[in-house]
Amino acid sequence: MRSSFVLAAALLSVPLLSTAAPAAARPCSWQAAWASAQMTPEGNNVLPSGALADATLRQIVRPSIGGARVRVRFSNVFGHAPLRIAGAAIARSADNASARLVPGSVRALAFGGARDVVIPAGGEWLSDPVALPVAAFDDVAVSVHLPADPDGATAHPGSRATSWIAKGDATAATDLPGATGTDHWFQLSGMEVERCAAPNGIVAFGDSITDGYGVKPNTNARWTDGLARRLGGRAAVLNLGIGGNRLLLDGLGPNAMARFDRDVLAQAGARHLIVLEGVNDIGVLTREQPASPEAHRALVAGVTGAYAQMVARARAHGLTVHVATIMPFASNAYYHPGPASEADRQAINAWVRTPGHVDRVIDFDRAMRDPARPDRLLPAYDSGDGLHPSVAGYRAMAGVVGLDSLR
Structure with a gap:
């Protein structure tokens, strides 16, 4: 009896290598x-x-x-x-x-x-x-x-x-x-490629700051280019920025909500969405003349409401949604924003930072602002117009995005 028990125990201890199924190849x-x-x-x-x-x-x-x-x-x-x-x-x-x-x-x-x-x-x-x-x-x-x-x-x-x-x-x-x-x-x-790695594409959805305003042709120095290089070819970074774009109204190009399905949800293999939109909505509101307090409140509600819509629609398609805070632009001569516009920016950024509203926050505001004058870009990161980052600023933006958050 004892010898039978020992034999059975020995057999149970042998690794069942011959019966293990081979690992399935990852589908392309x-x-x-x-x-x-x-x-x-x-x-x-x-x-x-x-x-x-x-x-x-x-x-x-x-x-x-x-x-x-x-x-x-x-x-x-x-x-x-x-x-x-x-x-x-x-x-x-x-x-x-x-x-x-x-x-x-x-x-x-x-x-x-x-x-x-x-x-x-x-x-x-x-x-x-x-x-x-x-x-x-x-x-x-x-x-x-x-x-x-x-x-x-x-x-x-x-x-x-x-x-x-x-x-x-x-x-x-x-x-x-x-x-x-x-x-x-x-x-x-x-352009699409056939790939046998798990899909992990990143859609960068935004305005001229994402589009790369100020970058010289053929240099690939946008912040999205810098992020892609940091990722080293492991994930696509898809630049869906349009200069002058707004969330709520058409301007240069269709408004962000109108183009969202085509430019974001239709991208094959996308798993992450980075949203950096809203500065043009704030700036245009008072560019020609002051706006009433009611108009400012409506703007903040509209922008944050658009963010909430994008979060809900993207999540329904399996995307993780990263929303970036709006960077300062108080010295911009085109929009010449006043205290009410700065208050709008702060209110929108507070909504973004509130836990539960978005999946992850990319705090470009905190990283790019001048600590001595937080309503303005840090001089080293300012292209000179008070709104668009310099090439050094775009490089800094690329470094702000945490790579672990994009896995």
Whole structure:
């Protein structure tokens, strides 16, 4: 009896390695690697009539995660009529400040197997996947041949990147001698990569401070670029900022609430949302004339109400919501805010900091303000207009975001 008991015990102590199921491979998925917010261009941001008729438009973007296959999203969201793309290609950029491509890297894009596609007015269209290994922070060129000017342009004016326009179909050409440069993106809203890591994308949703006002073209010095570099290609940082954007009213671009579903919830693989909006709502209220106390109270209620809406809608889609405090701008000559506007900013920031209102707080106000004059930016972080950070300020903003909070 004793020997049987010992044998049974010994058998139970043997690791059951032979019966353990192998670890399942992580499934691969399409994840947004780069994105931009779309709007109708105005004023100097509009191309001359005929500029895109029978023309190749080559645009340079920088994804912040990599993958072996890519696909591109083209946009006709603000078009008045269907948009025909007669041909498109993707390649590695040889120099992000020129139209040159890395020889041998050009891949033609297709749409349902066809070379061309017609995108309905108000719509967007994904290309078929194409094999082109792309690493995080590679500069990638997307070229499209448009047979006619779009009827109603869809654009991102604040690209801080140079695009190139040449006549005819030059989508496969490795250079575009004599091309015209323009520092805007047109009809291009996203790039996705196929990736076998867990999705962990970060949508940065904001105004000109997120869009990178003051950053020189092709330098990739926005605060979102700095955050992406800190993450080292482990997570995409998608910049969905629009200069002059407001939460509650249209201005430069559609208001934040109107574009929220398209620019935030539709991003493949997004798991985090960073919101930095509201300074333009405060500034515009009193830019032309003083506002009544009732108008100030309504503004604060509207902004915080919009935040609450975004938190609820994003949480319903599985996103963790980080809301940033609004930075000081008392010395800005365009908005020339007074004590009532500063009180509005303080009230909105107090709401953001109140536990339970948002998932996580990014306190840009505390990090960027001048301790001696807390209604103003620290001089070292001020671009000179009292509102937008300098490049050093953007670098500081990138450092404020806690990486552990983005896991």
